[in-house]
Amino acid sequence: MLGDLLMNLDMITTIVLRGAAVGSLFAIIAMSFNIVHNATGILNFAQGTIFLLGAFGAFLFANRAGFAVWIPMLVVVSLVIGLFTAAQGWLTLKPLRSSVEQNSWIISTVSVSVIIAAVLTLNFGVFGNMVHGPVPRVSIMGVRTPGAFLLAIGSMFAWYFILRWFLRRTFQGLAISALSQDFEAARAAGLDVRKLQLLAFGISGVIAGSVGFMVAPMISVSPDAGLRYVLNGFVAAVVGGIGNNTGTLIGGPLVGIVAAVTAFYIGGAYQDLASLLVLVLILMFLPQGLFGRAAARKV
Amino acid sequence: MNTQTITSSAQPRPETSSFDSDTQQLWLASGLLLITGIVPALFGNAYWEHSFQLMNIYIAVTVLQNWLFVDAGQKSFGQGVLLGLGAYGLAVASGVFDQPIAVGLFWGIVASAAGGLLFALPALRVQGFHLGFVTLSAAVVFPQLLLQMDDLTQGLNGISMPMRGLSEPLLLGVSTLSLLCTAAPIIALLFHYKMRRSRLGRRMRTAAESPEAARSLGIRPGVMSSLAFLIASVGTGICGLLFVPAVSFVTPQSFLMDVSFIFFFAVVVGGRGQLLGPVVGIWAVFTIPNILLVDLAHYKPLVYGFITLFVVILFPDGIVGTIEEFRQKKRKAGGGERAFHLTALTDWLSALPDHKAAAEDEPILTVRGATKRFGSVVAVDRVDFDLRPGEVHGLIGANGSGKTSLLNILNGFSRMNEGSYHFAGRDVSKATAPAIAERGLGRTFQTPRVFPSFSVWNNVRVGLDARETEMPAGLEQILREMEAEHADGMPTLLSHGQRRILEVVRVVLKDSPVVLFDEPAAGLSGEEREEFSKLVKLLSRKLGTAVVLVEHDLELVWSIADRITVLETGSVIASGRPADLVRDPAVQHLFVGGAHVDA
CATH class of the missing domain: 3.40.50.300 (P-loop containing nucleotide triphosphate hydrolases)
Structure with a gap:
């Protein structure tokens, strides 16, 4: 009897830990969505494959490496991905200047996502690659937990607080926040809007890339995995309220745990279906998310 | 009622409008589809006959996506799912459970309508990128489900369902199937063309272009986008029914996300909103890479990804749209628009008897x-x-x-x-x-809500579409003249004051x-x-x-x-x-x- 309960506890701990860890990744993707969305109104559909680029960075440059190699490579890979994402932002914002059709960004970010996945497939094949990181397993409530799980949860909080500090305490951060409030006013106040938007893209790339690099051991490092993260990240962002980073801290783990529970009780192949249903339900009944604020209508 | 005669010379309406080239594009596209759909069979070329069957089904799906994308303003990455639902509905019912074909067709349509509902319901509440993610999720999840539910779908093996009767030559060596596959995109194009010229079509597009203006005209944008998703879903499901005999078997591999992307990208590359766009688009992103990269299949996603990125950045109007733009520019050089006057309306109103001040003091x-x-x-x-x-x-x-x-x-x-x-x-x-x-x-x-995709006359007409009272005889005559004068007018050429006047006429015609x-x-x-x-x-x-x-x-x-x-x-x-x-x-x-x- 007691043994059953203990086994159940172990099982529950495993599900919750796994869900929370995977969910932290969704929360991080959601935060990287938010900063770009607040600065530009764009949601970067390529954010999932950019996250994956970080994981491939770890696979190529830091697989089985110790901290001495892993840490500098983490910095280099994150920065390179940040620059890449800023370049993508430049490309994405380019047609918006002249085109009448304001939704070009949906097309260009989706096509960038397809291109990245295609390039990765050509170079690495369609199968998943295993990556070993330097952070050892630890025991939590008797459950042996991969170090990457802790890195995932830890980096969610780390990035949350870094972003909070950046958006509230630095000039560029405040300026980006101003963009999300009133675009025209920010421009009129003399802010270099385009530069700030590129900075936001760059930061979103650093966030997604760095975490992709760190958590490579816990994810399937395969080219088509990016979509799974961009979609679940979006669900996490919607649950938390788009643009709201605090909301992602709840939205991400919630989506992660729903997926983990589904995987355990119904089957792994139904995880994404569960997320899709969560998304549809939230959009129908709480379109502003759990913590979103209703925007004042402009006429 | 007023029977004032109008003395100014109203030109008879020309058959084809010079505002857009929809009519010409419809003819051209139908001609191309007929040639590709029938000529290979006439020459007994089975390879090309088969290839064009599939291609023309894809074009039909893309035509519906084009309509959904531009005329209803909904970006969907999940059209491949709806195609697959139609195909699997038929194949599961008739191929696995041996139901009569009619029952299979019914299930195919039901399945695609149910899938469409998944997109249509959130569309009632939210717009824009939200639905992009919903549809993209569906495109990711659908092949996974096909694999999982192998009791129904036979998993990776797929369902073999040759329908040989359809491939028998019917006329001059052309099979029923070829005729159906040729008819499908032409019917879809006719639907798109007719829809644009209907009250419902104008109201949908108004909702897509300016939700506020739509709401002020009594249009519910959520209902419009929801309805658009449902219509496109059922249409795409019908294409899925044709997919089964065209390919003879269905597997999850046929409905991977790439397929949905091809439809989406074909719309963009061909030219968003252009009737001919889907034909050109499917050839550019599907057919040509298929022929050129026959040994390098892995490169296909890379190629259509790059083509699309290239087009959206350099030629945002797509191939057909860019050509169309040249044509429009030439026209613009020809001269400005005719001025838009209120005099016809004020003359008509002056001749009316005074309104009886019934409940003057009742607000x-x-x-x-x-x-x-x-x-x-x-x-x-x-x-x-x-x-x-x-x-x-x-x-x-x-x-x-x-x-x-x-x-x-x-x-x-x-x-x-x-x-x-x-x-x-x-x-x-x-x-x-x-x-x-x-x-x-x-x-x-x-800021006047004037829609550049509508002619000046159609911009006014959305007011008329919202009218709930009967049309007085005198006004009808004025409107006919207005139509004659402004049916080809380009709203982008109107001055700011003229745009305001246009909006005033629109709201007067709504008769509130x-x-x-x-x-x-x-x-x-x-x-x-x-x-x-x-x-x-x-x-x-x-x-x-x-x-x-x-x-x-x-x-x-x-x-x-x-x-x-x-x-x-x-x-x-x-x-x-x-x-x-x-x-x-x-x-x-x-x-x-x-x-x-x-x-």
Whole structure:
């Protein structure tokens, strides 16, 4: 009897830990969505494959490496991905200047996502690659937990607080926040809007890339995995309220745990279906998310 | 009723409009489809016959996606799912469970409609990128489900279902299947073409281009996009039914996300909104890479990804759209648009008998204690407001005094935090904008909502589409002339004042007992201003229309208003007849350094 309960506890701990860890990744993707969305109104559909680029960075440059190699490579890979994402932002914002059709960004970010996945497939094949990181397993409530799980949860909080500090305490951060409030006013106040938007893209790339690099051991490092993260990240962002980073801290783990529970009780192949249903339900009944604020209508 | 003869020479309408090339594109596309669908069979080339069957099914799906994308404004990455649902519905019912084909066809349509519902339901509440993610998720999940539910779908092995009867030659060596596959995209194109020329199509596109304008015309944008998703889903499901005999078996591999991407990218590369676009688009992103990269299949996603990125950045209008733009430019060089006058309308109105002042003193619209807060800002502060039939009510005040906020409450764009609002004998405090519009309220906007994808005439016509009263005979004649004159007019060439006039005509044609004008005179020429004030007076006298006029041009307001309300920081500081108000000390400062008012 007691043994059953203990086994159940172990099982529950495993599900919750796994869900929370995977969910932290969704929360991080959601935060990287938010900063770009607040600065530009764009949601970067390529954010999932950019996250994956970080994981491939770890696979190529830091697989089985110790901290001495892993840490500098983490910095280099994150920065390179940040620059890449800023370049993508430049490309994405380019047609918006002249085109009448304001939704070009949906097309260009989706096509960038397809291109990245295609390039990765050509170079690495369609199968998943295993990556070993330097952070050892630890025991939590008797459950042996991969170090990457802790890195995932830890980096969610780390990035949350870094972003909070950046958006509230630095000039560029405040300026980006101003963009999300009133675009025209920010421009009129003399802010270099385009530069700030590129900075936001760059930061979103650093966030997604760095975490992709760190958590490579816990994810399937395969080219088509990016979509799974961009979609679940979006669900996490919607649950938390788009643009709201605090909301992602709840939205991400919630989506992660729903997926983990589904995987355990119904089957792994139904995880994404569960997320899709969560998304549809939230959009129908709480379109502003759990913590979103209703925007004042402009006429 | 008025039987005035119109003396000006109305040109007969030409068969094809020069505003767009839809008709030419429809002919060209149908011709290309007929050639590709039938010629290979005539020459007995089985390889090409088969290839073009599949390609033409894809084109049909892309035509529907093009319509959904542009005419209904919905970006979907999940059209491959709907195709797959149609195909699997048929294959599972008839291929696995041995049901008659008719039953299989039924299940195919049911399955695709159910999938469409998954997209359509969220579309009721949210728009834009949200649905992009919903549809993309569906595209990811669908192949996973096909693999998992292998009791039904036979998993990776797929379902083999040759329907040889359809491939027998029917006529000159052309099989029934080829004919069906050729007909499908042509029917889809005809649907797109007809839809554009229908009231429903115009209302959908209005909702896609400007949700606010749509709501003010009684259109519910959510219902429109939802309906569009359902129609496109069923249509795409029917294409899925054809997919089964064309390929002879269905597997999850046929409906991977790449397929959905191909449809989406084909729309963009071909040219968004161009009827010929899907044909050119499928050839460019599917057919040509398939032929050229036959040994390098892995490179296909890379190639269509790059083609699309290249097109969206360098030629955002796509291949057909870019050619079309050249054509338009040549036309623009030809000269400006014909001026848009209100004289026909005012002449017609003048000839009408005066409106019998029935319930002159019974207000049609009553607002009590209206308060609207945005955060800590009180935009409208305990405002009382009455409007009687036939009354022209001026609403004046400095910028930020709450005039537009009050208008937005009146037409239902924003909901009061406190207060009550009765309109046409009913409490509409909680009603939505479309509901209030349907009860008989029209409005114009500070920035005129003019749709560049509609001809000048169609821009006006959306007002007519929202009309719920019968058309008087005299007006019909005026409209025919207006159509003759402006059916080819390009709204992008209209001056700012002309755009305002256009919006005024639109709202007049909607024929509402109450009309709100938001700064209608800004940017009007002297002559246009004269026409406008004459029109407002006539609307009130001849049709009994009640008008709310938000306007900075005090001279205009004083000359046509029966009553004026002055707002300051959200509150009413004065209200009364113009002659009394001009002597009110509370209002004096409005005239400092300003207009001479002869009251």
